[in-house]
Amino acid sequence: MPQACKIYFSTFIQALALVIFSFSAPAHAQEDVIWNLPDPENTVYLELQEGTVVIELNPMFAPKTVKHFKQLIDDQFYRGQSFYRVIDGFVAQAGDESDLGDIHTVASITAEFEIDWPMKPKDKEEARAWQATPWMPVQKEDLFAPYTGFIDGFAAARDRKKGGKAWLTHCPGTIAMARNSSADSGSTDFYIVIGQAPRYLDRNMSIFGRVVWGMDVVQRIKRGPTLKNGIIEEDMGRSWIKGMRLASSVEKNQQLDVWIADTNSKGFKKMLKKRRNRSDNFFHHQPPKVLDICQVPVPVRLEKSNQ
Amino acid sequence: MPQACKIYFSTFIQALALVIFSFSAPAHAQEDVIWNLPDPENTVYLELQEGTVVIELNPMFAPKTVKHFKQLIDDQFYRGQSFYRVIDGFVAQAGDESDLGDIHTVASITAEFEIDWPMKPKDKEEARAWQATPWMPVQKEDLFAPYTGFIDGFAAARDRKKGGKAWLTHCPGTIAMARNSSADSGSTDFYIVIGQAPRYLDRNMSIFGRVVWGMDVVQRIKRGPTLKNGIIEEDMGRSWIKGMRLASSVEKNQQLDVWIADTNSKGFKKMLKKRRNRSDNFFHHQPPKVLDICQVPVPVRLEKSNQ
Numbered sequence: 001m002p003q004a005c006k007i008y009f010s011t012f013i014q015a016l017a018l019v020i021f022s023f024s025a026p027a028h029a030q031e032d033v034i035w036n037l038p039d040p041e042n043t044v045y046l047e048l049q050e051g052t053v054v055i056e057l058n059p060m061f062a063p064k065t066v067k068h069f070k071q072l073i074d075d076q077f078y079r080g081q082s083f084y085r086v087i088d089g090f091v092a093q094a095g096d097e098s099d100l101g102d103i104h105t106v107a108s109i110t111a112e113f114e115i116d117w118p119m120k121p122k123d124k125e126e127a128r129a130w131q132a133t134p135w136m137p138v139q140k141e142d143l144f145a146p147y148t149g150f151i152d153g154f155a156a157a158r159d160r161k162k163g164g165k166a167w168l169t170h171c172p173g174t175i176a177m178a179r180n181s182s183a184d185s186g187s188t189d190f191y192i193v194i195g196q197a198p199r200y201l202d203r204n205m206s207i208f209g210r211v212v213w214g215m216d217v218v219q220r221i222k223r224g225p226t227l228k229n230g231i232i233e234e235d236m237g238r239s240w241i242k243g244m245r246l247a248s249s250v251e252k253n254q255q256l257d258v259w260i261a262d263t264n265s266k267g268f269k270k271m272l273k274k275r276r277n278r279s280d281n282f283f284h285h286q287p288p289k290v291l292d293i294c295q296v297p298v299p300v301r302l303e304k305s306n307q
Numbered sequence: 308m309p310q311a312c313k314i315y316f317s318t319f320i321q322a323l324a325l326v327i328f329s330f331s332a333p334a335h336a337q338e339d340v341i342w343n344l345p346d347p348e349n350t351v352y353l354e355l356q357e358g359t360v361v362i363e364l365n366p367m368f369a370p371k372t373v374k375h376f377k378q379l380i381d382d383q384f385y386r387g388q389s390f391y392r393v394i395d396g397f398v399a400q401a402g403d404e405s406d407l408g409d410i411h412t413v414a415s416i417t418a419e420f421e422i423d424w425p426m427k428p429k430d431k432e433e434a435r436a437w438q439a440t441p442w443m444p445v446q447k448e449d450l451f452a453p454y455t456g457f458i459d460g461f462a463a464a465r466d467r468k469k470g471g472k473a474w475l476t477h478c479p480g481t482i483a484m485a486r487n488s489s490a491d492s493g494s495t496d497f498y499i500v501i502g503q504a505p506r507y508l509d510r511n512m513s514i515f516g517r518v519v520w521g522m523d524v525v526q527r528i529k530r531g532p533t534l535k536n537g538i539i540e541e542d543m544g545r546s547w548i549k550g551m552r553l554a555s556s557v558e559k560n561q562q563l564d565v566w567i568a569d570t571n572s573k574g575f576k577k578m579l580k581k582r583r584n585r586s587d588n589f590f591h592h593q594p595p596k597v598l599d600i601c602q603v604p605v606p607v608r609l610e611k612s613n614q
């Protein structure tokens with residue numbers, strides 16, 4: 001379970017809530033944000049020449065994929081692998097390139113595209129076992145889904161149909177398994193979204209994590225030629241993975257404490273409201289009162305280990 | 308006027324139309340794309356340590372801003388300026404930092420947030436002067452606008468209200484003037500969108516151009532601390548502008564020929580249709596038949612000068 005810590009950290013939230021143009025700071029500070037540390041058992045340090053990327057895994061939506069990925073990390077499988085297929089504005093794909101051919105050294109895994117999640121309990125029996133979901137609503141009738149929202153920091157979407165489904169959405173920083181046309185063909189190759197959210201891939205890929213720190217590092221990953229579908233032929237032209245480690249396998253004082261704003265907290269809810277209703281005088285044309293789930297930053301701050 | 312050139316270049320379009328996962332190529336090639344070179348009088352080479360970025364200016368939507376910007380380029384104003392405010396996933400802002408304070412060495416310019424553009428001629432008289440617009444429709448009832456589409460390669464939106472308005476949309480690669488709360492306060496500082504489209508800024512900023520080549524270079528621009536609103540204090544921490552030149556001021560054999568797919572062409576229209584109706588067997592869940600205007604790449608290819 002994540003550790004929780006309530007911190008009065010108004011300046012930071014202001015900085016994130018503001019657009020970068022110089023207009024005055026919001027009058028009231030948001031002092032009721034709760035900050036969580038992700039579970040070290042589901043936090044990954046991806047080490048590149050370009051820097052360190054911190055990834056949070058999501059066993060709720062992709063239990064099998066997360067287990068599989070953690071096993072590969074444990075086996076040091078990704079050490080010395082590279083980002084071999086990188087298209088600017090779209091995705092950076094890494095792994096042993098098994099996605100390109102038919103030879104798989106590692107067994108493939110079952111697809112985890114969405115989960116069952118009724119919007120409401122359907123009867124009294126279900127109501128008894130019903131738990132308050134960590135769903136923080138963001139937008140109804142989003143272009144790509146009937147409902148969008150956050151589930152413990154992850155951008156997600158829901159639909160009432162077929163008894164109720166929920167899925168993680170493709171946003172910048174989203175991590176999913178690559179595959180060929182077969183749904184269950186994912187094996188070792190994964191991709192990180194590095195451009196405008198390719199939401200048409202939602203419910204079609206096993207999203208199993210997201211970048212919580214170091215997207216600037218990810219953006220420095222070497223690009224491939226669009227003409228060749230992003231594939232980088234030359235070794236020197238690629239970004240290489242020096243290693244991948246689970247935070248829990250790293251000594252406490254070496255861990256990176258990435259504090260993530262609790263998307264279920266009152267403070268975050270206020271931030272959403274403010275973002276939706278932009279009332280300051282910077283705006284001469286009132287923006288539509290809508291939110292793109294992939295354009296709502298979840299505040300994060302890095303501290304040295306607290307141990 | 309842009310030069311036009313019809314090229315049978317099916318492979319490239321296929322590569323762009325495909326997602327990068329290995330599923331089979333579309334059965335038919337798109338051979339009716341027209342490729343244009345942007346007007347050298349409205350093409351800018353932005354030279355950074357990180358590489359060269361090619362910008363296309365848009366005098367149709369922002370005639371005053373474009374004129375102003377071209378004058379600044381002519382004066383070599385941006386040489387030695389830096390990207391002083393950079394927030395990953397949002398924007399990279401450069402200039403003389405006048406946006407931060409009240410001192411302006413260069414006069415400020417009038418806002419150019421949107422233009423009049425009726426959807427249809429309102430009467431017979433207007434119909435007589437009516438010209439076929441270069442509007443290529445993309446999406447009705449987009450989350451942020453009633454209509455989105457392309458206007459000569461630029462992502463744009465329209466609204467019937469107030470007699471009909473059109474504006475350029477904030478997408479990755481969009482370039483606009485920074486300003487403070489006054490609409491007419493833009494002066495020298497500009498920003499490039501580097502993350503998920505901040506569409507709430509639409510109709511509130513003077514968008515005057517877009518990156519047509521080198522977004523990978525832009526993504527390597529050094530980031531600032533989010534905590535400090537992206538402002539980079541130390542010189543060494545910033546990306547510096549070595550120079551900015553208008554393509555027309557560069558010798559013909561030194562020019563970069565950036566061929567851009569004509570968004571009014573039949574081939575582009577077909578690409579849109581295909582992108583909206585994803586029918587190949589890679590997709591196990593049919594994606595909603597919608598398009599995010601900022602997630603439709605306009606194909607571009609770079610060639611050596613044809614002279």
